[in-house]
Amino acid sequence: MTLRMSIDCNGCYRKIRRALLQMQELESHLIDRKHGRVSVWGAFSPQDVAIKIRKRTNRRVEILELREAAAPGGGEEQNAGQHMPGQPMP
Template sequence: MTEKFCCMVMRINMDCNGCFRKVRRALLSMRELETHLIEEKQCRVSVCGKFKPQDVAIKIRKKTNRRVEILDVQEYFNPKNEII
């Protein structure tokens, strides 16, 4: 099964600037992500790209040693039901 283009919102506990930098470094090292948005005050991270949501959450968990909770996943298709 190929990866679908999707956007995912996660909750990651970021207590300090060090935690924020760990999360940012982990996201930048992942090639499958096209864009990301880190909301430090709300402890939320949004990512978009072609990936399997569970795999990305597991990778971030391993790289940052922080708990990752998936809040929302949206998959996008074109009208012919082909992957974008």
């Protein structure tokens, strides 16, 4: 997930970083000071994370982009062993 936040100074950067490090559900994060963007990875609810960051930093948070994690194996092999109704059994 990518968020837009105003990162004006080193104090703002540290406040955002500290808030991200305290969240157990996040696997990783990346803070881009120049463009004012924060990217986070992990298994979480996007709205919950945005609300937590907003409360802890007292800064406006805007969700720019959400990406779902790709399932291992591409997802095509999941139906390989299942029988489809209406088709003869092999």
